[in-house]
Amino acid sequence: MILQVENPVVEVHDLTVSYDRKPVLWGIDLTLPAGALVGVIGPNGAGKSTLIKAMMDLLPAGSGYVRIFDKPIGQVRNRISYVPQRESVDWDFPASVFDVVLMGRYGKLGLFKRPRKADKDAAMEALQKVGMQGFANRQISQLSGGQQQRVFLARALAQNADIYFMDEPFAGVDIATETAIIELLRTMREQGKTVIVVHHDLQSATEYFDWVVLLNLRLVASGPTEKILTQQLLEQTYGGKLTVLTKVGELLKKQEFPSRER
Numbered sequence: 001m002i003l004q005v006e007n008p009v010v011e012v013h014d015l016t017v018s019y020d021r022k023p024v025l026w027g028i029d030l031t032l033p034a035g036a037l038v039g040v041i042g043p044n045g046a047g048k049s050t051l052i053k054a055m056m057d058l059l060p061a062g063s064g065y066v067r068i069f070d071k072p073i074g075q076v077r078n079r080i081s082y083v084p085q086r087e088s089v090d091w092d093f094p095a096s097v098f099d100v101v102l103m104g105r106y107g108k109l110g111l112f113k114r115p116r117k118a119d120k121d122a123a124m125e126a127l128q129k130v131g132m133q134g135f136a137n138r139q140i141s142q143l144s145g146g147q148q149q150r151v152f153l154a155r156a157l158a159q160n161a162d163i164y165f166m167d168e169p170f171a172g173v174d175i176a177t178e179t180a181i182i183e184l185l186r187t188m189r190e191q192g193k194t195v196i197v198v199h200h201d202l203q204s205a206t207e208y209f210d211w212v213v214l215l216n217l218r219l220v221a222s223g224p225t226e227k228i229l230t231q232q233l234l235e236q237t238y239g240g241k242l243t244v245l246t247k248v249g250e251l252l253k254k255q256e257f258p259s260r261e262r
């Protein structure tokens, strides 16, 4: 089931992406609605990270094309923000948390311009939103993984983009941080932002996302969450792994996460 939207914020047309001439995504056609929380879901190696990188034009051109706000990406780059997978970034160099968040402003500033007070205020405000204002002067390399994840989010928030691509923002964070992050994403949605999230946990996906893209090298389904996260489509996506995932889901249901029930 592949549902298209009338005035899409992202359009992907017949996209095929290859690494070393080996295709990893085939003929992807989809549209995504504005102002939604979108989950990109599928097994390991399904091409989820590849899809969002291709949507941002961060990979060597394959075939097909992507349009964002009905324009080629080159024309709307400063309206797009990216939070990469945490472990894909090596922060083993001297940079304060504040400097990292300020980097979010460079798209607007130009790399060699001095930040103005408004940029610094935006960076500090973003740190406050993720509860990391007390860490502004710390070295980024000295933070824990979960704290770094909050800082990357702050950097994206400081950019004040219209579309956010996030690659597993909940990976390796505790339940309180996950709750704080999803609350933040919901606030962004209320402000009309579109947030596209690579995600692994099916249980929380039903609760978090308005729209789901199911992927396994090809597009299996794309549409409103309640229409897409069905047994049949999940089986098509995960094959034999579904039974295991369902059992994990049942186990999770029995646990209590009071902070999620707010």
Ligand SMILES: Nc1ncnc2c1ncn2[C@@H]1O[C@H](COP(=O)(O)OP(=O)(O)OP(=O)(O)O)[C@@H](O)[C@H]1O
Pocket: 019, 020, 024, 042, 043, 044, 045, 046, 047, 048, 049, 050, 051
């Ligand atoms: N830079 C690269 N060079 C060569 N192959 C790559 C590269 N990046 C990813 N791949 C391959 O492309 C396929 C899709 O990878 P991708 O990271 O997009 O999957 P994913 O769905 O995000 O996986 P995961 O859930 O495990 O993070 C995998 O087979 C992977 O090995």
